Amino acid sequence: MNKPNHAGSPANPTIPNGSGAAAVLAAGIGAFALAVLAVAGDKSALVKTSLNLYPPTGPLSGVTSVAVLLWVLTWAILDWRWRSRSVAMRPVNVAALVLLGLSLLMTFPPIVDLF
Amino acid sequence: MEITSRGLWTLIHGMGFGALYLLACSGALVELYRSTISSVSQESTRGQQRFLNVYLITMAVLAWAAVLSGAYVIYPWYRAVPPPGTTGLAMYPQRILMSSAATIGWHTLGMEWKEHVAWFAPMSITTAAFVVIRYGRDLRNHPQLRTAVICFTLVSFLAAGIAGIFGALINKQAPVQGGHVIQLASGGGK
Numbered sequence: 001m002n003k004p005n006h007a008g009s010p011a012n013p014t015i016p017n018g019s020g021a022a023a024v025l026a027a028g029i030g031a032f033a034l035a036v037l038a039v040a041g042d043k044s045a046l047v048k049t050s051l052n053l054y055p056p057t058g059p060l061s062g063v064t065s066v067a068v069l070l071w072v073l074t075w076a077i078l079d080w081r082w083r084s085r086s087v088a089m090r091p092v093n094v095a096a097l098v099l100l101g102l103s104l105l106m107t108f109p110p111i112v113d114l115f
Numbered sequence: 116m117e118i119t120s121r122g123l124w125t126l127i128h129g130m131g132f133g134a135l136y137l138l139a140c141s142g143a144l145v146e147l148y149r150s151t152i153s154s155v156s157q158e159s160t161r162g163q164q165r166f167l168n169v170y171l172i173t174m175a176v177l178a179w180a181a182v183l184s185g186a187y188v189i190y191p192w193y194r195a196v197p198p199p200g201t202t203g204l205a206m207y208p209q210r211i212l213m214s215s216a217a218t219i220g221w222h223t224l225g226m227e228w229k230e231h232v233a234w235f236a237p238m239s240i241t242t243a244a245f246v247v248i249r250y251g252r253d254l255r256n257h258p259q260l261r262t263a264v265i266c267f268t269l270v271s272f273l274a275a276g277i278a279g280i281f282g283a284l285i286n287k288q289a290p291v292q293g294g295h296v297i298q299l300a301s302g303g304g305k
Contacts, residue, residue, distance in 0.1 A: 090259060097263075107232050
């Protein structure tokens with residue numbers, strides 16, 4: 001039978017929150033980058049052509065590949081900077097969720113048409 | 116009883132990866148709530164934590180498999196451009212939808228939104244899985260990180276839900292067809 005591990009009591013976190021904060025903020029930034037690229041590809045013929053990395057899939061291939069690359073890169077940099085630190089988590093959460101919310105809105109075609 | 120290779124890929128993408136992912140989301144949300152927030156629950160055992168880790172990794176794999184198969188296998192068939200002079204559009208779903216005012220919205224709103232919003236699902240669940248695995252049972256001591264994990268899992272569920280609903284409805288309006296025919300069973304007379 002498995003027993004609970006009591007390392008790190010509720011009052012004493014054992015791992016700094018920096019690594020988690022880096023992952024959370026990077027995801028918000030990555031999602032927002034995807035939305036910005038999608039809008040840019042929709043509005044600019046030059047950007048659309050530049051993002052056509054795999055012709056059968058079209059500009060979607062570039063939008064998603066570049067966004068995923070930016071996400072992973074941002075994540076790696078933030079993790080490297082914050083891994084051993086504790087950071088203020090509330091502003092990180094707010095920023096990440098606002099970016100995610102904006103990303104959901106900016107990919108919605110009627111809103112894209114407003115730009 | 117037969118199915119085309121493109122129909123089979125659409126089935127694998129939608130039902131195999133997408134629908135299974137959506138089903139897994141509800142389980143993940145309940146378990147994350149139970150193991151990190153609920154005040155009535157007991158602390159997770161090592162086995163329960165290991166199960167949650169494997170569960171979330173499996174979800175991330177399913178989400179990535181769904182978007183990658185969608186973007187690089189199904190979507191090229193969906194958006195294929197018919198050669199000049201083609202009269203039948205059955206093999207060109209996007210063109211079928213765009214050929215009528217009654218169906219064009221399925222492409223201009225449905226597919227245009229689905230093809231982008233779907234990617235938020237793997238990004239969000241990968242983030243949630245990383246945080247849960249990185250912190251393990253110590254996550255109970257990081258209330259803000261717990262909130263982020265639950266929110267990211269919810270966003271992932273929402274994004275996958277939007278993509279899944281539009282995918283199913285678009286495929287109903289203009290199914291991806293073609294490829295070689297796979298015989299599943301021979302029809303026997305009664």
